[in-house]
Amino acid sequence: MNLRRTLLTSKRIFEQLLHDPRTLALLLLVPTALVGLLAWSLVNRPGAFDSVGPKLLGVFPLIVMFLVTSVITLRERTVGTLERLFTLPLTKADFVAGYAIAFGALALVQSVLVSVLSYTWYGLAHQGVPWRISLVALCAGLLGTAFGIALSAVAHTEFQAVQFMPAFILPQLLLCGLVIPVSQLPSVLRGVADVLPMTAAVHAITPLQSDLYYLGQFAIMLAYIFAALVVGASTLRRVTK
């Protein structure tokens, strides 16, 4: 891996996003607005937003970054820029890390924006630590990015790439504890839910747990990020068979 080429790739992705302010605005504002909507809808149930709101901060970046990365990586394959890059001295690791850094940074901005608004305007009184929520959001964004790159290899069209969202994300959303607490799931599903990345993101936001518990949840997320990035890089084919 070459740091210079990696950062150049991240910079290029940022330049692409800056030329598409609508996408950038949607990326940053949609999660913020949705959390705001949730806070408003729960305004007559004291304490409800405090328990549900933060969990969503671990879920949104995953969904949003997954969608954007799977489409943008697929585009690199179909337009031919990926093939061109592979005739140049850019490694798969440079490429994948370039994406991870660009979208990781975006996830961080997104999470800071949502957290700040949640703790101020939306009136969140969460016992969790704000910096840990931001860290979870960053990990969730990286998870979305890494899985987006990996799954874009399986999709042949942008239609298929978008369809992977319900296929891949929604089961995790149902099992992560947002709908029903994980502890109330049937034992088989509980076993599955406990090792899913989105569950780890939600768990890592849950307040008043031990340091070891949080460490474990972050370890699960990091393992998934690393594994998905490696799988993502290995699905990039330098040579057509």
Place this chain on the structure above:
Amino acid sequence: MDSSDRSTLEVSNLRVVRNGNEILKSISFRATPGELIGLLGPSGSGKSTLMRSLLGVQAITGGSARILESSAGSPSLRGRLGYMAQSSAVYLDLTVEENIRYFAGVLVQPLTEVARVVEVVALTSFSHRLVSSLSGGERARVSLGVALLGSPPVLILDEPTVGLDPILRRDLWRTFADLAKTGATVIVSSHVMDEAARCARLLLLRDGTLLFDGTPASLLAASNATGYDEAFERLIEGD
């Protein structure tokens, strides 16, 4: 120095089978610095596959392809071959300059090289325009500009003039001839037989087989034809 001593390209008995189809059947030729070679043949004859094999992005089934004394696809060749694919292979949501600057960065080329290349492909006045707002011909020139970065000794250009107007085609062929004059080996593919006249040497490909390798004049003489379309037809029919 005898030019055959230092060939830039040596292809021998190159065979490519993809999904059970034999796309290239035992192709052999070599090329030296300063040659402008036209790779002509109908659509589906294997031109792009041959070019992609030389670049190392298409796996070779049999035979060998050596470029600049390395086998095709070896990491040492990355960045030493200028490539222009049939798709524009540039970022539509970046400006001309941002595109070329990114690829120049990957190639560790200075910013002066970005300006030089933009000027060679006559896009200086468009350099701050988004590629998505450019016409097909202008996009092709952005792609060519990326291929020219760092003045690579071998240029592989896949149908660079397809769909362009006659003036632009003439200008591009002049650019290719100029590049060959500076010592580069330039291979340009086309399915328009009339473009044969612009090359010093022709390779005619049909169904994955090399039908002819020689000068345009010798092609006309050998087939007793008046035009290149006719010459190609006669060659296919085996007259």
